[in-house]
Amino acid sequence: MKMKQLPTTANGLHGSVVVPGDKSISHRAMMFGAMATGTTKVLRRLDSADVSSTISVLKSLGAKITEKDNNITEVVGTGVAGLKSPNQPLDMGNSGTSTRLLTGLITGAGLNATITGDSSLSTRPMDRVTVPLSEIGGTFTSDHGHLPLTIEASKLDTEIHQTLKVGSAQVKSAILLAGLAAGSDTFVTDSFHTRNHTEQMLPKFGVKVETSGDTIHIPANQKLQATEIEVPGDISSAAYWLVAGLITPNSKLTIKNVGVNPTRIGIIKVLQDMGGDITIDTKTDFGEPIADITVKTSQLHGVEVGGDIIPSLIDEIPVIVLAATQATGKTVIKDAAELKVKETNRIDTVQEELNKLGANVIPTDDGFIIDGPAKLASSGVHVSGHGDHRIAMMLSIAALVTNGTITLDDDESVKISYPTFFNNLEGLVKS
């Protein structure tokens, strides 16, 4: 396998960076565009392997999706009634969000389909969507809750009441989309307060969504109308630069146009709690709030992270653990057992790779205990991203605070969510 030499820097990171569009929002904009009638224009969507999986599946269901100039993607929707059962299996690649949300959509639309994915996706649990969807009338066969998954055309209940058992926005969105596509009166209770992009975006497509306490209600028999969606920068991608700027000596950098939806900013709260110098300049708000975020090198200290904040930073935990290795004292991360069912078991992969670099990371059943600060690798170490984009990017940031002798096995995985990651890294190191 090709090994990549990871850059380091003596002068710190400087300048500014614009991160690509938000992955969660990009998936939803494509899906809702396909469910709508008319032409939806999506500005600055994420162009990555995961979103490409969603697009190719939507095309197999009958939507027309084309790239235009100026970062605009046009989605010509058929309306839910115009979607058709695909005549070949739907390949979701590495993408859990595509799989779970589209399973909801296809089930609600009353279509037949078989869903496949890559080896990582095929180990991830799909019963978290098929069990609640079966309870409301869906019919599935799967390999013990794993892909390949077959959806058999069925008619859903006209009234749907579900309460989330896991803190997963993918599950919440799958049920909401199933109910919306089926025209059912749909109520989903989410006491975990997972990311709310589905509820935020549907009203732009003319769908009435009522929220009362923890319960989201989509009234029956609504149709989506085409609209325009502007996608903010992905805070999950910005997370690498937030931590890089804080832990790399002599750094000051700005990340522009980052989505700062309150259900996604747990990482900012935790890094500020750790003593990070972070300035947030909030800008216009087009439904999803956006901000320019500036970070400066800071001496961090250990903190406790757990409970309600976890869903708002679940994808950022690998890079938060890296920050904790450079902080003074002990950091405890708990209530994060969901990490075990991400693209890899991230409790295992984070501790294995950071400890190879000399960190002191102890895995627990639902998180980590980290003792810092640790001096990371002063002699050559080969690290592995285990094919997981967020592990590869976290390790590339870790390499910045080493003496520059670190090699990474799979730089290709960044294409899942952040294809221009290494270009941006080189730009910040050089400026």
Ligand code: S3P
């Ligand atoms: C996502 C929800 C999260 C997150 C994933 C994107 C979404 O997954 O990890 O990257 O777009 O709804 P879970 O809902 O399974 O926690």
